[in-house]
Amino acid sequence: MKSRKQNSVVKKSYSSLIEDIGELLKTGRKQFYISANTILVHTYWQIGKRIVEFEQGGKTKADYGSKLLDTLACDLKLKYGKGFSRSNVYLMRQLFVVYPKFQTLSGKFTWSHIVELLNVEDSLTRSFYEKQTLIEKWSVRELRRQIDSALFPYFPRPILFVG
Known part of the structure; x- marks a missing residue:
C-alpha cells in the first residue's frame, strides 16, 4: 500500500x-x-x-x-x-x-497585418508602421488603430532609422 x-x-x-x-x-x-x-x-x-x-x-x-x-x-x-x-x-x-522581394517580409507579418499595411499608400509611412509593428508587437487591431489615428506625422523622425 x-x-x-x-x-x-x-x-x-x-x-x-x-x-x-x-x-x-x-x-x-x-x-x-x-x-x-x-x-x-x-x-x-x-x-x-x-x-x-x-x-x-x-x-x-x-x-x-x-x-x-x-x-x-x-x-x-x-x-x-x-x-x-x-x-x-x-x-x-x-x-x-x-x-517585390519576398525576403522583405520573410515571416515578419501575418497576412492580416500585411493587408493593413497595403492600405498605406506612402512607402515612407508604410515603412514606419512596419517597423513600429515589429518593435511594439502590435496586433492587427492595434496596427489598424494606429494607422487610423495617423500616428506617423507626429512621431519623432529618428525612429525611421531603427533597424
Whole structure:
C-alpha cells in the first residue's frame, strides 16, 4: 500500500507531466501557425507575381483598363473556392507590387497585418508602421488603430532609422 507521501509525489509529478505536455502543445501550435502563415503569405506573393507578369506580358507596365482581376477572381473562386474575391486577388497583386522581394517580409507579418499595411499608400509611412509593428508587437487591431489615428506625422523622425 502506498503512503500518503508517495501519493502526493505521484500527483505532483503527474501535474508536472500535464503542464509539460501543455507547454509542448502551446509551442507546437505557435510554430505551426507561424509556418502556415509564412507559407500562405509566400503563396499569395507568388500569385501576385504571376498576375503582374501576366498583366505586363513582357512590358514594364501593364495596360490600363484590364478586366483581368475581375475575370481571374471569378474563375479562381469557381475552381478553388473561397478566398479569391476580387479584393483578395487585388491584394495578392499589390503584395508583389509593394514588396517585390519576398525576403522583405520573410515571416515578419501575418497576412492580416500585411493587408493593413497595403492600405498605406506612402512607402515612407508604410515603412514606419512596419517597423513600429515589429518593435511594439502590435496586433492587427492595434496596427489598424494606429494607422487610423495617423500616428506617423507626429512621431519623432529618428525612429525611421531603427533597424
